[in-house]
Amino acid sequence: MPPSDEQLVKKFKAGEVEAFEELVTRYERKVYNLAYRFTGNHADAGDLAQEVFIRVFRSIRGFREESSFSTWIYTIAVNVCRDELRKRKRRKNVFWEEMSPSQAETAAGRDTSLPEEELERRDLQQLMQHYLRQLPENHRLILLLREMEQLPYEEIASVLNCSIGTVKSRLSRARNALKDIIKTDGELF
């Protein structure tokens, strides 16, 4: 049975450096995906994910293990995303789009060799990313944590440092806001 995250943290603190590599391996995709959904493009996602792991490395010795490692790393990831957005707002420079619609179309493959199902999946991907970008930061983050990362309400509350009641109400507002955007667009329903 593979060691738990918490066991790996302990091992790393005790000097077993391979344990840190294992933690990175376990979380790199998750963190990358969170960053990608938040920023909407690969270049930013890669940079933000790197920043998350650098912060994790810098502070892991001070991690008191009062929460799970998973909660802790998501907290760092959310903070990195927020910090970056704040910096950009100051510079009036928000995240840029990954691709123009025509590029996206080419890349996402108006490739007729792809099965219809795959094309639809890619279309949905593009479309949802487009809708997510229209949401305010807080709504986007809570949706990512709940729907994409599938965190329980309690863990979301810890990550966002708020009460479970706030998680419920914010999630409800975020879902409804997204639903309204989808409805207005008229593509999906």
Place this chain on the structure above:
Amino acid sequence: MGNFFKLTGVSRSKGGRTVECRRVKELLSPYIDRQLEPGEHEPVAAHLETCAKCGAEYEELHKTVDFLRQLPEVDPPSNFSARLRSELANEISGTSLPRGGFAAKTKSRVTRVFLVAAAAVICLAVGLSAIRYGLSGPGINEGVNELAQGAREETQQFSTMDEDSSAPREEGVTFKLREAPGKKETGGIKEVTPSKPAEPEKSKVEPEQSDVAVTGETTEQYIDVENDVPAREDPLQEDELARIMLAPEGKGAGTESSPGTGLILTFEVPQDEAALDKVEDAVQKYGGRVLGTGESALVFTAPPEAMASVIMEVTHSFAPAGVEGINFAAAKEYDKTLSEIASLLKEEKALFTKDDPSDDENRRLAELRESLEQLTYRLAELSRKYKIKKCEVLLYNKLSVKEN
């Protein structure tokens, strides 16, 4: 059900919706997640069965949630893992941990672990790259093969705007235009010279050199990852990576204290002798130094002020694969400039090699060159401003090249 709605009261509102409807709407989200308080679930379910409007609302909200949940994970770019580990190795090597004891031991060992991990991932990335780009081969830029012939011969081929090397050079980058064989008009942007003469002496160049990283197999020199000095022992395969990733200035992309650093520029170059020669020639021409060439990449350094020229020259033959860095604005700006240059160069080359160009095409050629000149100045400015520290020249795997 009675108790639940008694709390809120049931009365018809102006829009035909009841207070009950409004209350249910508030609860739909936790209802989807089965996160309602005890006693709330049943009344909501019952209301949804009887109220068509709320039922429809619930369906839409549920679909919205499903759309998100159905989205597959995105695959990070093939070089993400390697780059992440490389940055972590840089971070670890740059930490100011006290020497000796647990901290120093940890630093050294963590660094090694990450280098080994990065090596594995880079090999994979190169393999994938070979598959993706397998159809391109050497010779994709046949029109510029003369590049490989060396700086002296090359210079002689061109009629230049700035032939006299003793004349003071303008600040920035100078274009030299070549004379087309058999044509009277000049054409083909061929050479970019740095604002300062390249300084080949190691002792002068080295402190200012930018690090250009390319993975490889050569192990002629081993850098102790902790002390950053050459050592003879333990010449393992990751040593080359150690040299690449933990180069003296390699504090890692994106440290807040040095926003001008950390851009990583990537080219994808086929792994064949002619292609490697082109890159090496470009490096040497501007005072850079090739540190080593391996299976999958090549490492070189160049003085910062010459980096734009080296990059321009490599861009002339090989499309840049992108720029990354924590300094987003810088990376974006650099990437944009480089992409524009690559695109204009392609057009310029097509027009230049045309046998019987029309007047319009000649005019367009002149316009292109003017734009290219401006963009190259811009690139030089950006290179100086952001001091490109790393330039990864990933080589296509041998499998992607014609067998020879």
